[in-house]
Amino acid sequence: MTEAQNLSIAIVGSGGAGALTSGNLLLEAATAAGWYGLLTRTVGPQIRGGEAAALIRLASRPVECLADRFDLLIGIDWLNADRFGAEIQIGPHSLVISDPRGGELPAFVQNSGARVVDVPLKEMAKSIPEGRPNMIALGVVAKLVGLNEDVFAALIEKRLAEKGKVSAQASRAALEAGFAAAGAIEFDRHLAAPVAAKKRWLASGNETTGLGAIRGGIRFAAAYPITPASEILEWLAPRLAKVGGVLLQAEDELASINMIIGASFGGTPALTATSGPGLSLMIEALGLATAAEIPIVVVDVMRGGPSTGIPTKSEQADLNIAIYGFHGDAPHLVLAPQSVGDCLFTTQWATYLAEALQAPAIVLSDQFLGQTVAAIERPADVAFIGERIRHTATNAPYRRYALAANGISPMAIPGMPGAQYTAEGLTHSERGTPTSGAAEHRVQLDKRRDKLEQFAFGDHWATMEGTGEIAIVTWGSLTGAVREAIELAGRDGIAVRLVAPRLLLPVQNARFAAALDGVKRILVVEQSHGGQFYRYLRAHYDLPGQTRVLHRPGPFPIRPSEIHQEITAWRN
Amino acid sequence: MEELRLTADTQLACKPGDYRSDVKPVWCPGCGDYHVLMAFTRAFAQLGVPPEQIAVISGIGCSSRIPAYTNCYGFHGVHGRSLALAAGLKVTRPDLTVVVASGDGDGYSIGGNHFLHACRRNIDITYVVMDNRVYGMTKGQPSPTTEPDFDTAISPGGTGLSPFHPLVAALASGANFIARCFAGEPNETAAMLVEAIRHPGFSFVEILSPCVTYRPDQKQWKDLVHPAPVAPTNDPAKAARRIMTDDGFNIGILYRGERRPYQPKFAPQSLDPSVLEQEFEI
Numbered sequence: 001m002t003e004a005q006n007l008s009i010a011i012v013g014s015g016g017a018g019a020l021t022s023g024n025l026l027l028e029a030a031t032a033a034g035w036y037g038l039l040t041r042t043v044g045p046q047i048r049g050g051e052a053a054a055l056i057r058l059a060s061r062p063v064e065c066l067a068d069r070f071d072l073l074i075g076i077d078w079l080n081a082d083r084f085g086a087e088i089q090i091g092p093h094s095l096v097i098s099d100p101r102g103g104e105l106p107a108f109v110q111n112s113g114a115r116v117v118d119v120p121l122k123e124m125a126k127s128i129p130e131g132r133p134n135m136i137a138l139g140v141v142a143k144l145v146g147l148n149e150d151v152f153a154a155l156i157e158k159r160l161a162e163k164g165k166v167s168a169q170a171s172r173a174a175l176e177a178g179f180a181a182a183g184a185i186e187f188d189r190h191l192a193a194p195v196a197a198k199k200r201w202l203a204s205g206n207e208t209t210g211l212g213a214i215r216g217g218i219r220f221a222a223a224y225p226i227t228p229a230s231e232i233l234e235w236l237a238p239r240l241a242k243v244g245g246v247l248l249q250a251e252d253e254l255a256s257i258n259m260i261i262g263a264s265f266g267g268t269p270a271l272t273a274t275s276g277p278g279l280s281l282m283i284e285a286l287g288l289a290t291a292a293e294i295p296i297v298v299v300d301v302m303r304g305g306p307s308t309g310i311p312t313k314s315e316q317a318d319l320n321i322a323i324y325g326f327h328g329d330a331p332h333l334v335l336a337p338q339s340v341g342d343c344l345f346t347t348q349w350a351t352y353l354a355e356a357l358q359a360p361a362i363v364l365s366d367q368f369l370g371q372t373v374a375a376i377e378r379p380a381d382v383a384f385i386g387e388r389i390r391h392t393a394t395n396a397p398y399r400r401y402a403l404a405a406n407g408i409s410p411m412a413i414p415g416m417p418g419a420q421y422t423a424e425g426l427t428h429s430e431r432g433t434p435t436s437g438a439a440e441h442r443v444q445l446d447k448r449r450d451k452l453e454q455f456a457f458g459d460h461w462a463t464m465e466g467t468g469e470i471a472i473v474t475w476g477s478l479t480g481a482v483r484e485a486i487e488l489a490g491r492d493g494i495a496v497r498l499v500a501p502r503l504l505l506p507v508q509n510a511r512f513a514a515a516l517d518g519v520k521r522i523l524v525v526e527q528s529h530g531g532q533f534y535r536y537l538r539a540h541y542d543l544p545g546q547t548r549v550l551h552r553p554g555p556f557p558i559r560p561s562e563i564h565q566e567i568t569a570w571r572n
Numbered sequence: 573m574e575e576l577r578l579t580a581d582t583q584l585a586c587k588p589g590d591y592r593s594d595v596k597p598v599w600c601p602g603c604g605d606y607h608v609l610m611a612f613t614r615a616f617a618q619l620g621v622p623p624e625q626i627a628v629i630s631g632i633g634c635s636s637r638i639p640a641y642t643n644c645y646g647f648h649g650v651h652g653r654s655l656a657l658a659a660g661l662k663v664t665r666p667d668l669t670v671v672v673a674s675g676d677g678d679g680y681s682i683g684g685n686h687f688l689h690a691c692r693r694n695i696d697i698t699y700v701v702m703d704n705r706v707y708g709m710t711k712g713q714p715s716p717t718t719e720p721d722f723d724t725a726i727s728p729g730g731t732g733l734s735p736f737h738p739l740v741a742a743l744a745s746g747a748n749f750i751a752r753c754f755a756g757e758p759n760e761t762a763a764m765l766v767e768a769i770r771h772p773g774f775s776f777v778e779i780l781s782p783c784v785t786y787r788p789d790q791k792q793w794k795d796l797v798h799p800a801p802v803a804p805t806n807d808p809a810k811a812a813r814r815i816m817t818d819d820g821f822n823i824g825i826l827y828r829g830e831r832r833p834y835q836p837k838f839a840p841q842s843l844d845p846s847v848l849e850q851e852f853e854i
Binding site: 200420 | 628646664
């Protein structure tokens with residue numbers, strides 16, 4: 001029996017089989033027992049029901065991506081499970097638990113070389129009044145990975161009684177049956193004891209994004225539903241109301257972006273969340289927010305594109321539109337969180353920056369970060385609260401777009417006497433009066449550029465770790481996988497540096513150059529078919545030495561082993 | 573509702589001039605929108621709301637240039653989205669008087685969807701559409717309210733399409749107050765705007781505002797308009813019949829509904845946001 005620092009488990013089943021319920025309970029129980037971990041769910045195209053898989057990784061310390069291989073796969077049944085074959089990598093090292101009455105073993109299981117053990121989940125469930133196969137499956141898995149039955153008792157009370165469908169007693173009995181059945185199954189590894197547990201949270205990136213928004217001062221959100229961003233809006237709706245804010249559902253994304261511009265004009269920090277197709281609709285008004293200098297935050301939870309693409313899967317392919325999508329010369333902020341926990345910080349920071357700079361901020365999260373539920377260490381408290389510089393009463397006539405040394409003009413809020421002005425999307429004078437004069441056009445373009453370029457963004461602009469002549473430059477949700485790949489390389493004696501910009505616009509030339517000082521080889525890692533991040537780096541930064549790019553589209557996240565192989569191959 | 577009448581000798585605490593900025597309009601001489609601006613400032617003065625408590629929101633087009641000509645807070649946004657911008661402003665700042673200015677292209681074509689949903693949402697704002705049945709700023713293309721045989725460069729021989737009927741659409745979508753005015757009657761228009769602004773919920777005021785440059789035929793409108801021969805009604809069925817059968821030049825309040833406006837209640841900010849993280853704690 002070996003102690004594993006982490007174990008990966010997949011639970012699959014057809015619609016209504018309860019694979020996701022079991023997966024969530026497993027993660028929650030493991031977290032309650034002190035472990036870390038994460039869960040991503042993957043589902044068929046059906047609106048409701050249909051096959052589902054919970055992909056879980058449990059670990060003795062924080063983890064930020066799925067592992068390369070699954071240790072354990074349990075099929076509550078195998079109907080349509082083949083669709084998950086590409087996502088659930090199993091091999092001779094893997095154990096598969098199968099109900100002989102759950103349908104034919106899918107090809108990817110048959111061809112994997114994995115050891116298959118039959119457990120008659122359905123039959124066992126029949127002998128328990130109201131017993132359900134998914135709870136037996138949960139018991140089997142929990143026992144195999146080394147969880148204690150006790151941690152489930154309180155959880156089952158809480159979660160299943162809430163639903164009011166299945167009695168807690170039946171669930172516990174089924175769970176016990178699963179634990180008992182697992183006793184007879186050989187499995188050569190179990191989870192190592194967790195590191196001394198700090199204060200931990202269990203949350204999805206979409207939820208931490210919502211909390212980051214409120215902490216940053218957001219008190220108005222406009223919402224148009226879109227996968228995979230809707231959970232941000234649904235999380236915010238009741239909670240904004242509790243802190244004196246409000247969420248308004250819009251008729252479309254054209255409306256939601258303009259609603260937040262209106263709210264912000266009125267003095268209320270405002271946000272909307274969407275995905276690629278919605279961001280495309282919002283781009284015109286983002287240009288307005290740039291020109292009229294209205295602080296707003298737009299979270300884009302990226303999914304596979306273009307067009308409707310793959311709404312339920314992750315990709316990092318909205319970088320181009322976020323950076324370059326605007327018409328005209330339109331300096332703005334683009335940020336990207338790097339983990340489920342970092343969604344909180346980055347959204348909070350984005351709110352702070354938008355307000356401080358009176359500019360729109362786009363936050364590029366993605367489906368993986370947004371919809372992954374993770375047990376994380378509680379993110380550190382930060383002091384970033386969005387607060388714009390307000391105009392205070394003077395005798396001089398108010399000039400909304402007055403030139404200032406730092407480019408930031410104090411903003412009057414409707415209701416303030418003597419400072420009435422018209423926020424303007426036309427090229428305007430310092431007062432805000434429309435003009436097509438060359439000089440005024442130029443000085444206002446300069447002003448909007450300078451306020452972003454001159455701002456001191458501090459050390460949060462990027463994550464930088466390690467030393468060495470090889471650097472991996474990546475961004476967003478891939479940061480976690482790159483970090484693991486660098487650890488793997490370290491075991492081979494290869495030192496690799498990590499540079500992952502959190503602030504993508506405005507570019508930070510001097511800081512980036514310093515981060516790559518002494519680097520001879522750069523591996524760029526990104527999840528886009530077209531190499532968008534690489535082209536962005538090429539356009540804005542000097543890349544010293546040789547450069548290689550590991551880029552591919554979704555729907556499956558790039559995993560640590562792919563990156564590790566690339567480093568190894570390049571070195572040899 | 574209190575009867576309001578604006579006359580030259582009415583003594584006002586606020587003067588219309590207090591609501592006019594020093595920015596010179598871009599409109600053509602003779603444009604109906606000058607009179608609408610006049611009606612705005614007179615209405616605001618009559619209401620007695622100080623200029624800093626009023627926000628005039630607009631999109632793009634000749635009519636949408638009006639905010640900067642007032643001395644109120646204003647927002648000259650993108651084409652067609654003024655109602656959405658105003659909704660975000662009003663729900664977060666219910667203390668402000670929010671007036672939205674638009675035209676037949678901005679409001680009924682590119683902004684058509686927002687028009688329906690603003691009526692339905694029934695937020696307490698006033699929507700003023702200056703209808704001249706043409707895109708003036710882009711030099712004479714047909715709009716949704718243009719007659720089917722109006723010959724233009726982009727639609728030789730006319731569009732052949734029936735005009736959009738904004739008042740019917742407003743009624744069907746839930747607008748709470750529907751009126752038609754004529755720009756050439758600024759006092760009457762001002763009085764109507766006062767009523768519209770005071771009426772709770774979404775008030776829609778269509779102002780026939782001639783484009784003397786691309787629609788010189790509209791100079792005849794002054795001879796065609798006439799007061800609506802009936803009293804305002806709160807019965808949508810009656811209003812529908814009235815609006816659908818009139819000649820388009822019926823001036824007056826055509827519907828005055830009693831729906832409750834949408835305004836979310838703001839909780840006193842009692843909850844410390846740090847409490848929210850408790851739900852994540854293990």
